[in-house]
Amino acid sequence: MIIGRGLLGQAFDVFRGKDDVLIFCSGVSNSTCKSENEFEREADLLSRSLMKYKDCRFVYFSTCSVYDPSLEHQPYVKHKLLMESKIRSHHNNYLIFRLSNLVGRTDNPHTILNFFFKAVDTGIPFELWKNAARNLIDVKDVLLVCSHILSQASIINQTINIANPVSYPVLEIVEAIESHLGKKGNYTIQQKGAAFQIPLDECLSLYNLLQLHFEKKYLSRLLQTYYPL
Secondary structure (H helix, E strand, C coil), X not given: CEECCCHHHHHCHHHCCCCCEEEECCCCCCCCCCCHHHHHHHHHHHHHHXXXXXXXXXXXXXXXXXXXXXXXXXXXXHHHHXXXXXXXXXXXCEEEEEECEXXXXXXXXXXXXXXXXXXXXXXXXXXXXXXXXXXXXXXXXXXXXXXXXXXXXXXCCEEEEECCCCCEEHHHHHXXXXXXXXXXXXXXXXXXXXXXXXXXXXXXXXHHHCXXXXXXXXXXXXXXXXXXX
16 A cells, blocks of 8 residues: 655555555655644654554655754754654554655656756756765665565564665766756855765665666766656
8 A cells, every 4th residue: 555646656556556565655755844734744644544554564765864964953854753753653563764865757846856957957046065965866776675675574663774875966966967958057056065974784785686786877877767858
């Protein structure tokens, strides 16, 4: 079963008919959100779902932004940590997947790649934080990893990070988009931001097992796949 029809809900559609697993992906998807109403909406839906699906394997998607020191005090990150805590306290068979920046076919303007792509393509002026980095991962790769983990009945009550082993400086991301579009973005570079590490010890061996390759051309491959010219 699936709750949610966004990027993750569509990607995990194969689980829609499974009665023993509940994929909860109807949470706040905008990491810049500060709306208490949106946070309360997710919290209420989550509470009701935890009660209703006590006998299911409960899957929740959180965020790797919890490791970013520049975001740890943001309402979105605090909210996600609170939802994680709620799940741990109220369910006895759960998996929490902390994800980095998803890339896929979505109209959501708040995804990092959608934002930068539209800005460069339309010439909208924006600030580029030179010292910041973002971790991009294909939603199809996330589905592959999660599906494998969910096939292992012994893996329960864990919080697992799923992310690209390599994070990209935002300047490199924008330059890749510029090269892809053949356009120059209208941005000013600010000496702001910081890179951060996402612990991936649990998943690196799994990536090898599943033959997931995060090679140097991964970023350009994402652009060619989801932003064809």
